[in-house]
Amino acid sequence: MSPAGRPRTFDEELALEAAMLLFWRQGYEATSLAQLREATGLSSASLYGAFGSKEGLFTRAVEHYIAGPGSVTDVITDEALSAREAIARLLHGSIDMQTDPSHPRGCLVALSATVEAHGADHSGVREVVAARRATDRARIAAAITRDVASGELAQDTDVDAVTTMIHGFLLGISTQVCDGVPARQLHSAADTLLGHLDAPRRHMPGPQPA
Template identity: 75%
Template sequence: MPPAGRPRAFDMAVVLEAAMRLFWERGYDATSMAQLREATGLSSASLYGAFGSKEGLFERAVDHYMAGPGSVTDVIDDEALSPREAIARMLHGSIDMQTDPSHPLGCLIALSGTVQAPEDGGDPAARRIVAARRAASRARVRACVLRGIAAGELAEDTDVDGITSMIYAFLLGASTQACDGTPARDLHAAADTLLAFWHPAGREA
C-alpha cells in the first residue's frame, strides 16, 4: 500500500538555494517565473504547489538567506563580546560576505526588494518582506548601541538613533559599493574609520 500523501520529488534546500541566488542577483521584480523554473528545475505547478506564489517563494528564499550568508550579522547579538567588538565583527563579517565572489555580491536584504512595483502603486509583498527584515536588523544595532552606553563604551548622552542610523546606513551602503566593485580592503578601512567614534565615555578616540 503506498504511503499517505505524495512525497516531494525535489530537494527543498537545493530549490531554495537556486531561488535565493536568482533573487539576490536580479532582484525580485526583475526575476520572472520562467527564470525561476529554469533555475530550480521545477514546473510552474510544482512551484505554486510548494510555495503558493512567487512572493511565497521569495519569502522562503529570504529565510534561507538569513539562515545562510545573512547569518553573518548574528554576531551582533553575542553578549559575550563587548558591544563595540560585536559591531566591529558584524561590519567586517558582512563586508567579507558581501564581497565574496562565490555568490552574488552585496546583500539580498538590501538590494532585492527595494524598488516599488510600478503596476500596483503600493507596497508589494516582496518589499514588505525585506523592509521587515531591515527593521529587525536595525533594532538589533540599536540594542547594541544601548548596551554600549550601559557598558560605559559610549557617553550617556549619545544620540542612540543617530549612531544606529550611521552604522546601519553603512551596512546597507556597503552592498551598492560591493556591487560596484569597491575592493573589500577599502570597505574594511571605511568600517574601521566609522568605528573610530566608538570609545569609552570621556576619552577621545
C-alpha cells in the same frame, strides 16, 4: 506532503538555494517565473504547490538567505561582546560575505526588493526585506544601549544617531560592492567608522554644549 497527498519529489533546500541565488543576482522584479522554473528545475505545478506563488518563493528564499549567508549579521546579538566589538565583527563580516566571489555580490536584503514597480502591488515582498532591515537596526540599537548602560559609552550618547550611522553604512556596503569598490577599501572605511566608537566620550554623538 504535497497538496494532493503525495510526497514531494524534489529537494526543497536545493530549490531554495537556486531561487535565492537568482533573486540575489537579479532582484525580485527582474526575475521571471520562467527563470525560476529553469533554475529550480520545478514545473509550474510543483513551484506553486510547494511555495504558493512567486512571492511565496521569494519569502522562503529570503528566509534561506537569512539562515545562510545573511546570518553574518547575527553576531550583533552576542551580549558577551562590547557594542564596538560586535559592530566591528558585523561590518567586517558583512564586507567579507558581500565580496565573496562564490555567490552574487552585495546583500539580498538590501538589493532585491526595495523599489516598487509601477502598477504592481508587491508590498508583501518589500515588507519581507524591510522587516529584516528593521531587525538589524533594532539589534544594533540594543547593543549600543547596553554599552551606554554599562558605562562603555557616554550616558549622553545619541543611540538613534549612532544606530543610523552604523546601519546606514551596513546597507550601503551593497551599493559600494556593486559599484566595484574593493573589499580592502570597504574594510578601511569600516575601521574609520569604528573609530568614532573608540573616540573620547566627549566626541560621541549626543547633546552639544550651549
